[in-house]
Amino acid sequence: MRKTFVYSCFLAASCGLLPVLATSQELVHAFTGTISSANSGSKTITVFRDGGAQGTFDEVTAGKTRYAFDKKLASQSVSANSFNEQGAYAVIFYIGMIENPTVVAVKPLGKGPFASFDGTVTSFNGHDHTIAITDQSGAAKTFKMNANTVAEGPMGAVEGFKLQANKGDRVRIVSDSEEGSPTALFIKDL
Structure with a gap:
């Protein structure tokens, strides 16, 4: 009898948690x-x-x-x-x-001027916060990432420092120049 009561309570509690667990974001x-x-x-x-x-x-x-x-x-x-x-x-x-x-x-994003580049990642350095790509013309471009960089990938929008880019990935980068160096403001995984 006591065992049945414990199982019944456990089952009721489990069923009560299902709606909470099923709620998605x-x-x-x-x-x-x-x-x-x-x-x-x-x-x-x-x-x-x-x-x-x-x-x-x-x-x-x-x-x-x-x-x-x-x-x-x-x-x-x-x-x-x-x-x-x-x-x-x-x-x-x-x-x-x-x-x-x-x-x-x-x-x-501010006043600009802004530039947009589609290309293939040739290197990504998370420690130094840089990403390098080769565009369709074969030109190599390297961009800094800063605390304001936004990255869009399969898991949604994240701050740029959380980006996980691999060599060969196709990306689009929107940039401006910060102190004369191209800075990625937005990186989208294509």
Whole structure:
């Protein structure tokens, strides 16, 4: 009798934990683009994404969706609901599919000038915070990473120092020049 009671309690407790364990969080991803408009009335942001596509995206509604957002990136960003810098070039953090993302936050990248390069990783040094690529023309380029670098990979958006790039990986790097040296602001695993 006592054994049956203990098993029943264990089974009930286990079943009670299932909904908690089954709750998942969406990964936050990122892309770059120019903010065309931010409409607080309709809670949308219109972005000209790098590559030429334009889209109007919903802002995330507080409390409706659970998502996993890197704490450092979150602290460096402005919530989508508060952002209103029309014309800003920025990293846009989103959840959902890239075809119809829901914007979580925006990280303005500053005044520029910015350059974008697609290429193949030839070396990656996490200790020295550098990444080198060869672009389509065969030109070699090396970039520094700093505390503000954002990286987008299979596990979502993370701070650049957490990037794990391997020789041969295809990437797109958005950079500017910091003290005359190219600095990666955004790295996307292609």
